[in-house]
Amino acid sequence: MAAFSSRQWIAISVSVIVFASLFFVNRKAPPPEKADEFLPVLEQAKKDVPADQQNAINNMANSLTDAHGSDERIQILKRIITKYDSLGAVIPGTYYTEKLAEIRNSADLWYKAAERYYNASEAANQQTRGILILRASQCYANSYKIDSTNLDTRVGMGKCLVEGSSSPMQGIAMINAVIKKDSNNLNAQLALGELSVQSGQLPKAIYRFRRVLQIDSAYIDGYLYLADVYQKSGNKEDAIGCLKKYSTFVTDKKIVGEINTEIEKIKNDTITNK
Numbered sequence: 001m002a003a004f005s006s007r008q009w010i011a012i013s014v015s016v017i018v019f020a021s022l023f024f025v026n027r028k029a030p031p032p033e034k035a036d037e038f039l040p041v042l043e044q045a046k047k048d049v050p051a052d053q054q055n056a057i058n059n060m061a062n063s064l065t066d067a068h069g070s071d072e073r074i075q076i077l078k079r080i081i082t083k084y085d086s087l088g089a090v091i092p093g094t095y096y097t098e099k100l101a102e103i104r105n106s107a108d109l110w111y112k113a114a115e116r117y118y119n120a121s122e123a124a125n126q127q128t129r130g131i132l133i134l135r136a137s138q139c140y141a142n143s144y145k146i147d148s149t150n151l152d153t154r155v156g157m158g159k160c161l162v163e164g165s166s167s168p169m170q171g172i173a174m175i176n177a178v179i180k181k182d183s184n185n186l187n188a189q190l191a192l193g194e195l196s197v198q199s200g201q202l203p204k205a206i207y208r209f210r211r212v213l214q215i216d217s218a219y220i221d222g223y224l225y226l227a228d229v230y231q232k233s234g235n236k237e238d239a240i241g242c243l244k245k246y247s248t249f250v251t252d253k254k255i256v257g258e259i260n261t262e263i264e265k266i267k268n269d270t271i272t273n274k
Contacts, residue, residue: 037131045091049084057083057092070103077103090120091132098139107147114139114156121163133164151178155187162195186215190225197229205229220249236266 046054060080067073077100084093094116101109117136121129137160143153155178161171172195178188193208206229213222227242240263247259 038135041128041131042091042095045089049087049089049092053083053087074100074103090116094120098135101139101142105146107143107150107153110139110143110146111150111153111156114143114153118156118159130164133160136160137164151182151185152187154178155185155191159191184215186212186219189215193225197232202229202233206233220246231266236269240266 049057057080060076060083064073064076067076077096080096081093081100084090084096094113097109097116098113101113114136117132117139121132121136124132137157140153140156140160143150144157147153155175158171158174158178161174162168163171172192175188175191175195178185179192182188189208189211193205193212196202196205196208206226209222209225209229212219212225216222223242223246227239227246230236230239230242243259243263243266247256250256250259
């Protein structure tokens with residue numbers, strides 16, 4: 001669940017609604033028993049990087065041991081993160097973001113690392129998802145120790161409790177507590193909307209996603225959430241309306257074309273079912 005990474009939605013590749021549906025399926029994963037289960041995941045992710053690029057990154061990583069002081073280490077880590085991110089290697093880039101947080105020990109950096117782990121978990125298989133959720137939970141906790149006033153950190157901790165299946169009710173209570181403190185917290189409303197979809201409470205999900213757009217009309221991914229829920233509810237007209245609204249904000253012609261294709265599928269499905 002995440003304030004989606006303005007995150008996956010922008011990278012629609014096949015179908016807006018299909019992608020949205022996949023997001024809500026099989027999200028639960030038990031937390032791994034050992035934190036070191038992350039290491040094989042990290043190494044595999046590194047192997048997916050082209051060999052010539054990995055050699056350059058390894059040289060930078062090796063230079064960390066010879067770095068003089070934290071400032072030099074920070075600059076090297078930033079270069080490594082930028083390189084991995086440019087290659088779309090999310091997990092290694094996130095790992096080094098965590099390393100950067102360890103040096104600076106700032107609430108913002110721990111939160112950033114946590115969000116990156118959580119976002120990466122959304123696209124992972126079930127086993128890897130549990131490992132990344134645990135990693136995210138640890139980073140959220142480190143951020144919370146430094147700044148317990150950040151409501152988004154509390155939302156993140158709550159989401160991890162729900163997704164990790166360790167204490168789902170405690171996680172939901174934590175997110176609800178954020179809503180009681182600040183009903184305009186976008187991440188909390190979004191998280192509760194996603195949970196409503198998972199539990200089949202579609203009217204509640206619609207309410208939450210509409211609140212998201214009331215809070216921040218520029219959060220255009222909200223229209224995709226709504227389109228998915230409306231279609232699940234059998235409300236084809238409003239689903240199409242949300243997709244059309246989303247497309248007005250999009251400049252990528254490929255994405256606009258995919259949205260239009262999905263709209264036509266919904267229209268044809270409606271005609272077929274009459």
